Amino acid sequence: MATNAEIAARFEEFADLLEADDVEYKPRAYRRAAENVRTHPSPIADRVEAGDEAVLEEIDGVGDAIASKIVEYVETGGIDELEELRENLPIDIADITRIEGVGPKTAGKLYRELGVQTLDDLEAAAEAGEVQEVKGFGPKTEQNILDNLEFARTVGQRQLLGEARPLADDVLAFLESIDAVQRCEVAGSIRRWRETIGDVDVLAATDAGEDVVEAFVAWDSVDDEIESGPEKASVRVGESRVDLRVVVPGEFGSALQYFTGSKDHNVALRNYAIDRGMKLNEYGAFDVSDVEDEEAGQRVGERVAGETEEGMYEALGLPWIPPELRTDRGEIAAAEKGELPDLITREDIRGDFHSHTEWSDGNTDIEAMVEAAADMGYDYYGVADHAEGPGIVGGMGLSDTEILEQVEAIREVGAAADIAVFAGIEANVDADGEIGLSEEVIDALDVIVASTHSALDQDAETATERLVTAVENPAIDILGHPSGRLLNERSGLEFDATALGKAAAEHGTALEVNSNPRRLDLWGSAVQAAVEAGAPISINTDAHQPSTLEYMRWGVHTARRGWAEPSDVINTWDLEDVREFLH
Incomplete structure (x- = not known):
């Protein structure tokens, strides 16, 4: 069954090939569709195959x-x-x-002029000096390739x-050290805290x-x-590209x-402005x-805002919209109604x-670990080492006796600690949604996080049933990293986030936003679906050493992308409420 990501990839290819063929307008439409398909909270192909093509209208x-192309792909695979x-x-x-300066249009021209189809073809043509002979190119472009x-x-x-945000922080620190720089900030997807950059x-x-650019390059x-x-x-810094743009202070906002x-957010906001006589x-x-x-020009009309970003929204009668929400998923309408969330x-x-x-795979x-959590100012902290079970390799999981x-x-450490310490475990959700813990172990623990580590190739319907079964289990307090994905490595389970959220809300089970930057699971749109369904959220680090408790930063911003408020997240609650939730 095709995943949302797979369908999205087809439309991204559509966009690139159309642009390479000098087709106007259509490429952007396909890219917009691709992004919205990729982030849709439920498995589109599953619903289409079940005859629910109304999902496409959503x-x-x-x-x-x-x-019609989505239906065709689901039905035929092409x-x-x-x-x-x-x-x-x-x-x-x-x-x-991926070549710097070579976009789809350029790729199309190189194919038509030189027959370039692959990177090897491009390398051969450049080494032979053929690229610089193509109109619009030259020796510099050829060498760049x-x-x-x-x-x-x-x-x-x-x-x-x-990986990218720490580099961005270093860039900001450097720019702030330049006297001529009055203000600086990251932009693009990194400011929106997308999981990949x-x-x-x-x-x-x-x-x-010009002085700032010169200092930056040096x-x-x-x-x-x-x-x-x-x-x-x-x-280029290491393997990362860093793009700096300088503007006059009055146009920074x-x-x-x-x-x-x-x-998509900018287009929607510009259209909102047009309807109000603004540009x-x-x-x-x-x-x-x-x-x-x-x-007549970019600066036509009476300029009413621009120095600050807040002013740009105020000019339209809107409150400032946090960057994490700028995905065109209803944030402008919510701002207009005064219903933006008070984000965590x-x-x-x-x-x-x-x-x-x-005790398991930590360092x-x-x-x-408890001391590090106390140093972070926490009121409570839970240890949740791996239980033995499917997907736990190398004998790192604990048996019932070891748990x-x-x-x-843990009780001994907790008795001497300045914060409350919960004895927990990370149990394994098997292919049927069950966990393999004895009643004696369940009774002894304060918190059970149950996560998927195996059978991650299930179809979306089976995966959803599996996860719903898990959250219906009264022994499970938190469903950990629900999809089991590893960014840039494996896609993990695809499931219906709305259905899972409803089940979690009904049974009082928290859904985890795993803050490990290789996971960030749940992700923004899935968190939003869960929050709208009334499910409690838990943001956890999955830390394996004291330093990775700092992963909380990534999880919080991921939850913000899902419109989460403090009250939605159980680890913002006071200790008494947390104890009541866990028991």
Whole structure:
């Protein structure tokens, strides 16, 4: 059965091939559809196969034409129109467009002029000096291709948020050290806290743009300068690309709003502005109600906002919308009605229920983990080492006898600790949704986190039934990393997040946002579906050593992408309420 990600990938390929064929407008429509298909909370193919094609009407950006292609793909495993595009342009489009400066249009031109279909073809043509002979190219472009071939071959995946954001923080720290920089902030997907990142986008406000660009390119951490000019520069730091754009201080807010995105949010916001006689762009918000020719320029009309991002929304009569919500999933309508959520913050977190010690696969003892949790200012903390079971390799899971021994050890540490310490376990949800713990063990524990570690290739209907069975088990307090996915490694289970959320709400079982940056499971749209269903959420780190308790940062922002408020998340509650929930 096709997954949402697989269907989305087909439409992303559609968009690239259409753009390579110089088709206008359609590529963006396919990209929008791809993004909304990818993040839809329920398995689309499952519902279509069951005859519920109404699901396609729920997906923004999916009209009749695209809907028919989804049905065709689900039913046949292919799309005739896509096959025709592939025959017309037999290009490894994803590989070739990883080359810096080579987009779909360029790839199409190189195919038509030189017959380039693969990275190997492109390398051969560049080494033979043929690329620079193509109109619109030249020796510099040809050399750029040669310089970037290795990078394109080795970097085929987006970078994890947990890897990219620390680099972004370093970039900001460097820019803040430059006297000419008045303000700076990250933009793009990294500011929206997407789980994977393409490039690190940074914006700086300054009256000395060329000086700031020059200093940025000369930064000690830069390994290679990709390009630079008076208003922007791109460099490579390690395997990451960092793009800097400089703007005058009076346009920082509008540029920040524009370059943060997402594209869908910005388009929806611009349309909202048009309906109110306003025009939004990277230079500001303009009142164009009295302007006859709005196409006369970017700065046409009376400029009413732009210095701050808050002002851009205020100009439309809206409150500021947090970056995590800017996905065009109803945030503008909620802002208009005054119904934006009061999103959870890192400061709201009072504990962590899922972490590991050297009793299973952690790297340190119980005392060190509890001490680290206390140092973070937590009120309570739970140890949840692995129980033995399917998917736990290397004999790292604890038997029932070992679990009971660890409970005693945890009680001893807890008696001397400054915070409440819960004795827990991470049980394994088998293929049928059951856990293999004895009643004696269940009675001895304070908290049971149950997670999937095996049979991750189940179809969506089976996976949903499996997870629902787990949350219906009164012994289970928290369903850990529900899909079992590992970002950039495996997709994990696909399931109906709304159905799971309803079951969790009915049975009082929390659904975990696993903060490990390789997981971030649940993800934004799934959290939103669960919250709307009334399910309690638990944000946990799955820490294996004291330092990884800091993973909480990633989990909180992921929950924010799902519209979660503090009251939705059990580890913002006080100790008395937590004890009541667990028992």
